[in-house]
Amino acid sequence: MTAELLNGREIAKAYRAGLAEEVEKLKAQGITPNLTVVIVGNDGASLSYVRSKNKAAEKIGMSSGIIHLDADVAETELLDTIERLNNDDTVNGILVQVPLPEQISEEKVLEAIAPHKDVDGFHPTNIGRLYTGQRTFVPCTPLGIMELLKHTGPLEGKDVAVIGRSHIVGQPVAKLLTDAHATVTLMHSRTQGMIDKLKHFDVVISAVGAPGLVTGMHLKEGAIVVDVGNSVVDEKLVGDVDFESAKAVASYITPVPGGVGPMTITMVLNNTLLAAKWHNGLE
Numbered sequence: 302m303t304a305e306l307l308n309g310r311e312i313a314k315a316y317r318a319g320l321a322e323e324v325e326k327l328k329a330q331g332i333t334p335n336l337t338v339v340i341v342g343n344d345g346a347s348l349s350y351v352r353s354k355n356k357a358a359e360k361i362g363m364s365s366g367i368i369h370l371d372a373d374v375a376e377t378e379l380l381d382t383i384e385r386l387n388n389d390d391t392v393n394g395i396l397v398q399v400p401l402p403e404q405i406s407e408e409k410v411l412e413a414i415a416p417h418k419d420v421d422g423f424h425p426t427n428i429g430r431l432y433t434g435q436r437t438f439v440p441c442t443p444l445g446i447m448e449l450l451k452h453t454g455p456l457e458g459k460d461v462a463v464i465g466r467s468h469i470v471g472q473p474v475a476k477l478l479t480d481a482h483a484t485v486t487l488m489h490s491r492t493q494g495m496i497d498k499l500k501h502f503d504v505v506i507s508a509v510g511a512p513g514l515v516t517g518m519h520l521k522e523g524a525i526v527v528d529v530g531n532s533v534v535d536e537k538l539v540g541d542v543d544f545e546s547a548k549a550v551a552s553y554i555t556p557v558p559g560g561v562g563p564m565t566i567t568m569v570l571n572n573t574l575l576a577a578k579w580h581n582g583l584e
């Protein structure tokens with residue numbers, strides 16, 4: 302079997318076209334959704350993510366801003382910035398790029414963002430709302446993965462392995478998959494014989510950041526493979542999955558780059574649109 306490519310760039314493009322139409326409708330009512338991204342320091346990869354988020358927002362008609370603070374900024378100054386954005390009615394979505402420098406508590410910062418502007422879905426209130434089935438901002442990478450999987454058929458009854466138990470990807474995607482009636486096994490660094498167990502799974506989602514972790518040899522024939530890894534090796538972005546060998550066994554596979562990445566950015570835009578709608582009492 303040669304896998305069909307789950308092309309995140311194409312799927313994201315189609316999804317963004319739908320978002321652009323909705324933005325246009327809101328603008329006709331005098332509402333321009335705004336995404337404001339805060340970045341601390343000069344990490345190249347983070348800066349490039351932040352710029353792509355802003356460019357993508359503007360491309361679909363949203364307004365967007367970047368607040369760039371020095372790497373040595375005091376925690377209080379960052380908290381003041383967030384407070385100002387919380388109180389600014391023209392700002393619908395606030396996203397503080399993580400990781401943050403060590404003088405700043407990530408926990409404090411993420412908790413300072415008003416939950417109704419937390420388009421990342423990282424605030425404890427929003428995480429609680431997700432787990433209790435209330436309306437909320439669903440974290441963007443998990444939401445993007447679910448959107449990709451819509452192109453592979455129903456998840457009901459499928460056995461899914463999620464590798465990696467982070468708060469940003471592994472845990473929330475396991476929750477969303479369970480809601481979609483899949484049976485989920487959440488695997489991690491202490492899972493015994495992890496790699497050999499993968500053969501039993503219809504879907505494998507790897508979100509570890511370990512290049513070459515999963516190869517075709519480990520997969521069930523016809524498995525669906527979603528690679529969330531994004532490591533830099535020899536200045537190239539690579540995932541957790543050995544693409545060539547996995548492609549020969551899988552039925553669907555995401556490339557890196559061009560798989561999950563574009564979907565994450567698209568879901569930031571999706572959540573910003575929702576924030577603008579909810580703020581104005583729509584939906």
Ligand code: GUN
Pocket residue numbers: 396397398399400421441442565
């Ligand atoms: N850094 C890496 N991924 C993300 C993300 O989804 N949101 C934020 N805020 N920072 C990130």
